[in-house]
Amino acid sequence: MFKSQALPEYRATIDTDKCIRCKRCIQNCGWSVYSWGGDRVQIETSKCVSCLRCYHYCPTEAIEILKEETTYKPNAYWSYNHIRNIKRQAETGGIPLMGMGSDREGIILFDHLLLDACQVTNPSIDPLREPMELQTYLGKKPSKLEFKHDKKTGKRKLTTKMPPNLKLTAPIIFSPMSYGSISLNAQKVLARTAKECGILMNTGEGGLHEDLKPYTSNIIVQVASGRFGVNPEYLNAGVAVEIKIGQGAKPGIGGHLPGEKIPLEVAKTRMIPVGTDALSPAPQHDIYSIEDLRQLIYALKEATNYKPVSVKIATVHNVAAIASGIVRAGADIVYLDGFRGGTGAAPGIIRDHLGIPIEHALAAVDDRLRQEGIRNEASIIAAGGIRSAADAAKAIALGADAVAIGSAALQTMGCTMCGKCYTGNCSWGITTQRPELTARLDPEVYAVRLSNLIRAWVHELMEVLGALGVNAIESLRGSRERLRGIGLDAQTLDILGVKPVGR
């Protein structure tokens, strides 16, 4: 057999003294790294992706997954990845695929932003003793309100009709991940947690499986270019509808779910034949312009008796103008998915070279909507690389109403960001449809872990608010005065609307 010149990335090792030949590693590995050699486990290390499933399930701690030390001659210009991709392309003539968000080195603005805290002149607030409010509403808000007053009692009564809003107990939601790209059990973990925590999950573009119907009061349904599973019942099933224009990991391109990942249940949910490739075109073929988008927004509103409509875009160079257009087209929510945004499968060249980071995009969009006096017309969701409650707090301070998390949620289910989602072999049962793998992901068990994560972030956000001396999330939202930039140039600071540390 032809041996690939693309070097293996990891070295799976078994300490034969510790190994008790239980074969659990063989059973657990979705990539067939291990096989039974008669008296011991054999290892085909080039298949290892370092998902660590075997490591966690080895009862005797015999397994170690090491970084493969054999490497190309170090070269500051020709990196390991450059050379390895060329070898792969030379062998296949194809486009190297990647899973998860871009792991490229480079400046990460979140890590160059520092939050404020109170000392003396204004007191900090103890979140363990005082109320600390994270409740958030997503959707259009009027620019002002009107009341009438009862002549006798003087009591006020609202006369302005409020647009529909989505109530969240915390400014965190789950990013869209479709059934097909992830398993039904993974979706169930998201749905259960959303319900448990009073937040939202999003179907992605794969339709809504029967089993998720008990959770629809915490579900946004998505309409994307493939229109999978879309019918009137689907549109009305959730609390809002999202039009997906683009994704941060692959701006400007569509999606391709291979036929191998379309078994019967996925096919039924997507309303396509079993085993056919599910192709999502690059553009939505009824949206070639902003006016087309407006028509679709209002078509969906008409179809749903005016539920909120979200429009999700990848953050590209002109994101501010595009977002302004989306708001003026009638969207209730603008979902910004940044450069670091995750994916199940994207061409590496697209994922690592197109689009702009969420921090710049968010700041630019929030500024633009304010300059145009339409910031109240839509909520902004920031996504694409939110790694922690600290990132969330910084995104909110830059102007986001809420953040969406995908990768972080999957990590609670076992994901180690190995980035091989597109293979359909996920040993944790997340990005696979192989029944023996998906069965591993018990929704009940993993919903507890994901709920724990949300609760932990909620506590962390409360601690941050308390240190900032405010007791409601809206007092942090867009309050860039509470951020300082470190090691950023003047122009970047100006784009972010943030002062440098020391000022």
Added chain:
Amino acid sequence: MNHDFQKDIAGCGLTGLISKKRNRVSGGIIAKSLTLMNDRGNGLGAGYAAYGIYPDFADFYAFHIMYDAQSARFSVEEYIKENFHVEKIEEIPTSPVPEIAINPLLVRYFISPLKEKITGPEGEEDFVVNAIMKINSEIDAAYVFSSGKNMGAFKGVGNPSVIAEFFRLEEYEGHIWTAHTRFPTNTPGWWGGAHPFTLLDWSIVHNGEISSYGINKRYLEMFGYKLSLLTDTEVVAYLFDLLIRRHGLDVETACTILAAPFWKDIDDMDPDEKEAVTALRQTYSSALLNGPFSLLFGHKNGLVGINDRIKLRPLVAATHNDMVYMASEESAIREICPEPDTVWAPRAGEPVIVTLDD
């Protein structure tokens, strides 16, 4: 520049009074109350606002303008004469006091907008506000202290008693007074930076630091306000202006926005009130004043005192006959009203709203 601004921080003491029957009270009284709280300031700013002091010019906007340079006066007066009918111009009477070595030129104008200059949909008050914004932001070394009808602000760098003596405060009689002594922590005192802050007939004296300043500022900028002073208090003044004058909300509703009830309390409200307050919090979330404050808000029809939503700054209120007093400390009230009928500490976020009887 988007990011290049400096914010001022200050602590303070405040006091105010109102006669519901419009009995006029000498400025000496309020100065006495404020002077008792000398230790709440550090001599880098004190000021007073008074309503009912210009009965002879009650129909004219009384502009108190401060100039740091004579040239600014020429520019401002040229601008005013182009856009306003000028009833009277005079320098604000002052007495020399040894503590004030150098003071800005202080001039007052009784003016009314020229009808033909008000074009388009904006009303007279918008026109006046725009004129103030223009003077404050575009003409160097000129700053409008106050601009309302039959009211005025007197403020500067000095202790409460020094400022009162300098402005000859005992010569004015008003039916509403607010006063403020200042403890700036990071900037040298500046005459324009002293309280009260005013716009038209609103006046604010404020003790506290608005921890939500950043978003309050950006919210106001959406409505065209230019925040030229970079103090918390300016934000409060403009928020009242936006909510009451421009959005037509009543004082109580404005207070509900600025010191909003907690969601847990909103859940227990009756359905109409719950709907109203939920909508207020959704719509005006960026106007929530978060962080420690107590403030007095004077306007032509009354006086309002309010604390932040968890009462991180002191505020005490008292009544005596038709008088209502509010101050940072009870002692400041008892200094000028030794035997009040009632004295109480208003609860967090619950405004004390006093309206003139007529």
